[in-house]
Amino acid sequence: MRLSISIILIFFIRLTSLSFIENISPTTSADPADENPVAIVDSLTIFFMNDMHGEIRNFAKAKHIIDRERENKEVLVLCAGDIFSGNPVVDQYDPKGEPMVAMMNEIGVDVAVLGNHEFDYGIDVLKDRMEQAQFSWICANMNTEGSVLPQTEPYAIKDIDDLKIAVLGVVETNGKEGDTIPLTHPWRVRDVQFTPYNVELSKYGSLEADTDADLSILLTHLGSSVDSRIAEGNHNFDIIVGGHSHEVIDRKVDDIPVVQAGANFEMLGRMDLIISEGTIASSEVRFINLGEYEQYDEALQAKIDDYIGEVHLDEVIGYSKNDMSKPNMGCFYTDALMNYLQTDVALQNTGGVRSTFDAGDITMGEVFDMDPFSNHCVIFKMAVSELETFFMNADEGFHVSGMQFGTDHTGFALYDTEGHVLSETDSLMVGVNDYIPAVHDRYFPYDRADIKDYTTAEAIIKYLQNASEEIDYAGCDNYQRYRN
Secondary structure (H helix, E strand, O other), X not given: OOOOOOHHHHHHHHHOOHHHHHHOOOOEOOOOOOOOOOOOEEEEEEEEEOOOOOOOOOHHHHHHHHHHHHOOOOOEEEEOOOOOOOOHHHHOOOOOOHHHHHHHHHHOOOEEEOOHHHHOOOHHHHHHHHHHOOOEXXXXXXXXXXXXXXXXXXXXXXXXXXXXXXXXXXXXOOOOOOOOOOOOOHHHHOOOEEOOHHHHHHHHOOHHHHHOOOEEEEEEEOOHHHHHHHHOOOOOOOEEEOOOOOOEEEEEEOOEXXXXXXXXXXXXXXXXXXXXXXXXXXXXXXXXEOOOOOOOOHHHHHHHHHHHHHOOOOOEEEEEOOOOOHHHHHXXXXXXXXXXXXXXXXXXXXXXXXXXXXXXXXXXHHHHHHOOOOOEEEEEEEEHHHHHXXXXXXXXXXXXXXXEEEEEOOEEEEEOOOOOEOOOOOEEEEEEEOHHHHHOOXXXXXXXXXXXXEEHHHHHHHHHHHOOOOEOOOOOOOEEOOOO
């Protein structure tokens, strides 16, 4: 990395305003006859985004902003991962995720690192979306040998005006205790191998020199605290653009800019740089609030409106007598799953209930907002003793329908809804989303799973559509957790 700035350049930067520098030719030097020429100075604008989670509504505004800048100069557009999961327009569109990649193509994204939620739809879908993309997907700590997923390059090289820029990407691998996978459904990445980000970063300490780049950028999906630790005392990268922790970050760590642009595409990040001989002489970071920005690209907005209209999220499928709290929603969720699957018991992890219903009509969009992860329904036949062992060792609580926790002369015991102790030798049919057994595979062996071809959200929609009465869960709380 080129770490020195000439005295002449420092004097030049201090005496010259940023606006003047941006209006001169991207490459400036003194007369060739001058015995002491001024160092070459370049300017670069980077737009960055992260953790959009399927939110497409602001892309027409982002396109207007970026296109207007492109009228004057080339720009670099980066995405730090998690473009999928969280918005039913994208999650339920057929084909899944297609609108999001189409929007990124429209605004001219150059490079995107894979985030953990890119795997939520499964490898086959991700393969299709990667092939749809007109930008570079990168990820240094993923190996897809043996999978249908294309192998990403660890880094991308982009030429912007007179600058050669190397962009290296890494994703987090904290998805499951005892395993090295991103924070996604473990069954979705069974055929893909990952390594910890730090193992891979150690291989690219001389990336800038090896590629003869003027600038090196680390594009991460690790979270801001990890980004800052990487920057501390590590001068292998000039800039770190991150995601995963959903924060608005503009800080310098050991003079390395570390940035992140919030979540759900509410903000578009912009970084303006002055670069001399591979060294950042100055940087300015701004965040554009897209909700407040009024101009937009009309043609792209029309496409967005079409995408939203095709998913029919406003269709009414049920009715709630009351405003529902999170505990009420847990009761409803597991009751609906148990009834639709015709099982004895149903479980749901508390983090899987993402929103609540207001009193009145329930729309299809509200169900997808409440259960956005596209987890499939799965049924296990289990002995009561196996369930007891699971609950005693899971170290977390669940919404539970069809049984209650209690004690008897042996200690911890499970009861039916009428208050009778369940015999440990009895067998029960247990309905769950497939995330629970994937995380707790020690207690839910994959070869015993009866996996359905529909998601839990789809099952709940069918349940509501077939319900003859309004739902009423006022005061209900079926949260259960074993405590020793």
